[in-house]
Amino acid sequence: MxxxxxxxxxxxxxxxxxxxxxxxxxxxxxxxxxxxxxxxxxxxxxxxxxxxxxxxxxxxxxxxxxxxxxxxxxxxxxxxxxxxxxxxxxxxxxxxxxxxxxxxxxxxxxxxxxxxxxxxxxxxxxxxxxxxxxxxxxxxxxxxxxxxxxxxxxxxxxxxxxxxxxxxxxxxxxxxxxxxxxxxxxxxxxxxxxxxxxxxxxxxxxxxxxxxxxxxxxxxxxxxCDGTTPAVAGPASLLPPPGQRIALARDAAFSFVYPHHLAAWRAAGAEILPFSPLANEPPDPTADVCWLPGGYPELHAGALAAADGFLDGLRAFASDKQVHGECGGYMVLGAGLVDADGTRHAMAGLLGLETSYEKRRLHLGYRRARLFSNGPLGPEGAVLSGHEFHYASILATGGDEPLADVSDAHGGASAPDGSRRGTVSGSFFHAISRMD
CATH class of the missing domain: 3.40.50.300 (P-loop containing nucleotide triphosphate hydrolases)
Structure with missing residues (x-):
């Protein structure tokens, strides 16, 4: 080839x-x-x-x-x-x-x-x-x-x-x-x-x-172009599926999902059940886990705050099943999100997180994370590699336990990051692979 x-x-x-x-x-x-x-x-x-x-x-x-x-x-x-x-x-x-x-x-x-x-x-x-x-x-x-x-x-x-x-x-x-x-x-x-x-x-x-x-x-x-040497097929799943049936938020506010994750989850036999929070759809209650990926919730904060069907369904789902949010999804799991105009919008309240997009500051770089407990990303102690890229600031975490010990790619000291409360977890960290 x-x-x-x-x-x-x-x-x-x-x-x-x-x-x-x-x-x-x-x-x-x-x-x-x-x-x-x-x-x-x-x-x-x-x-x-x-x-x-x-x-x-x-x-x-x-x-x-x-x-x-x-x-x-x-x-x-x-x-x-x-x-x-x-x-x-x-x-x-x-x-x-x-x-x-x-x-x-x-x-x-x-x-x-x-x-x-x-x-x-x-x-x-x-x-x-x-x-x-x-x-x-x-x-x-x-x-x-x-x-x-x-x-x-x-x-x-x-x-x-x-x-x-x-x-x-x-x-x-x-x-x-x-x-x-x-x-x-x-x-x-x-x-x-x-x-x-x-x-x-x-x-x-x-x-x-x-x-x-x-x-x-x-x-x-x-x-x-020369013919390249065909690569030998290796590990397909860089992040094992978080459940057998995965309710996945998927619309203009939640779209940052790596294609290799979706392909690997399907190849492993998992079923992906997409839903649209912007269309006021709740996660499928028959799913095992709910995944809120990153995207642009800061541009749709008013619509998300008014989506009672989505928010009530998400809260009901989280009463006994795992929910995880990455970056924008993490912001929506929090208590409130301040938009670019300085208006605060109430979010799901499943975590104590308060975030703001009013005063933008770039957070960018590779991250390595060691999980503090079992969850959708893997078992306690699992190490993940990933990336962070956003402009939001954390105003408060509400006293929730951190999700993982996280370090950057430049040799800086690691620090607790992310949030977890009961069945709900999230962080600004986008997982690319689990280093099993």
């Missing part, structure tokens, strides 16, 4: 534009594209799935073991013609110093034997773009640069100056995208507007496929 990884040297350089455009253009040719997103990202995989016509998957060299990465890659590549991976941040950006386990896109490319398609935003540059390309070529000897796509090119002269300097290094320039804001996707504070909320998504992806197809030599790109 052939494949490649799309990367840049920084965020905002055009990786997602190129990735979605190529996935759409390749799928239009009748190729079966296996989409991959590097790192802890909930939003891009949904766009990948829409563009490629095949579910996406996340691969993360920090939060997953090498065997887990290879196993997920092998399953994702089954019956596919081409694996197309989108990197995160800059190609080499990661944490720590353990070789192959930094969370960088470079680690994933090296582990899977994928060559790198380098996207360079050449705004304000000409020949100097070659220095950036050369640095990317030389910095990590594990990697091979497949070729370069220039982005935000201002003119034919601009393209020629950048392209000739880069090709003099022996790096093929496979495309040059002109500046065009009409193909950009709308964004909000945690990234792109979610795929299911994006107006006329099919038309936007078709336009991206046309745009990239016109300006990138796709035939040459495919010819330059």
């Amino acid at each position: 052939k494949g490649f990884l799309i990367a840049s040297v920084r965020s905002g350089a055009g990786k997602t534009t190129v990735s979605l455009g190529l996935m759409a253009a390749l799928a239009r040719r009748g190729l079966k594209v296996a989409p991959v997103k590097c790192g802890p990202d909930y939003i891009d995989p949904a766009f990948h799935a829409a563009a490629a016509g095949r579910p996406g998957v996340n691969l993360d060299s920090w939060a997953m073991t090498p065997a887990q990465v290879m196993g997920l890659a092998a399953r994702q590549a089954e019956d596919a013609d081409l694996l197309v991976a989108e990197g995160l941040m800059g190609l080499f950006d990661g944490v720590g110093h353990e070789s192959g386990r930094t969370g960088s896109s470079a680690d994933i490319a090296a582990a899977l034997g994928l060559k790198v398609l380098l996207v360079l935003d050449v705004t304000g540059q000409s020949t100097s773009a070659a220095a950036v390309a050369l640095g990317a070529k030389l910095l990590d000897r594990r990697l091979t640069i497949l070729g370069v796509v220039l982005n935000r090119v201002g003119s034919e002269r601009h393209r020629r100056l950048c392209g000739e300097a880069i090709e003099a290094l022996g790096l093929p320039v496979l495309g040059a995208l002109p500046r065009d804001t009409t193909v950009e996707l709308p964004e909000r504070h945690l990234g792109l507007i979610q795929a299911e909320e994006t107006d006329d998504l099919a038309h936007r992806l078709e336009a991206l496929g046309d745009f990239v197809g016109r300006h990138v030599d796709i035939d040459r790109l495919i010819d330059l």
Whole structure:
């Protein structure tokens, strides 16, 4: 099977534009594209799935073991013609110093034997773009640069100056995208507007496929791809199902669920029962456990506070069954949520947590958590790897017991975090894998 990884040297350089455009253009040719997103990202995989016509998957060299990465890659590549991976941040950006386990896109490319398609935003540059390309070529000897796509090119002269300097290094320039804001996707504070909320998504992806197809030599790109060595299928379940029947909140306020979790839970025989809190639906009372994922409850706080059917049903469910909330779900399990305008909205009150989105402060990074007690995430003492990314602040915890002892990826001291009360638990920590 052939494949490649799309990367840049920084965020905002055009990786997602190129990735979605190529996935759409390749799928239009009748190729079966296996989409991959590097790192802890909930939003891009949904766009990948829409563009490629095949579910996406996340691969993360920090939060997953090498065997887990290879196993997920092998399953994702089954019956596919081409694996197309989108990197995160800059190609080499990661944490720590353990070789192959930094969370960088470079680690994933090296582990899977994928060559790198380098996207360079050449705004304000000409020949100097070659220095950036050369640095990317030389910095990590594990990697091979497949070729370069220039982005935000201002003119034919601009393209020629950048392209000739880069090709003099022996790096093929496979495309040059002109500046065009009409193909950009709308964004909000945690990234792109979610795929299911994006107006006329099919038309936007078709336009991206046309745009990239016109300006990138796709035939040459495919010819330059080497066949990758098929990964050996390894552990499928990075987080065992929390129950046999899982009531899963699923709508615009609760959408941050890793595709590999849902696939693994179903493969293990679990049944997922989606419900919409925004539609005032309660969790299915026949379920064994209720899972409230992250999302954007801060944008829907008024509607959630008024959803009596959902809140009453959730409280009844929690009277004798386990309920867990991640990030946004954790906020909704709390007593109150203050929105961006400073208005407090009463939430479920199953935990004493009070949160505020009025004064935004970024909380971002990998986390390692050791559970203090048995629960939906695993048994007491289980260690999980995951990620935190939100702008909310904790005003109070209400005296609830902490869920886990949590540390970051930079060697800082661990500290109690999250909340648990009876059958209910939650934290801002998104679990990616359990390190069994």
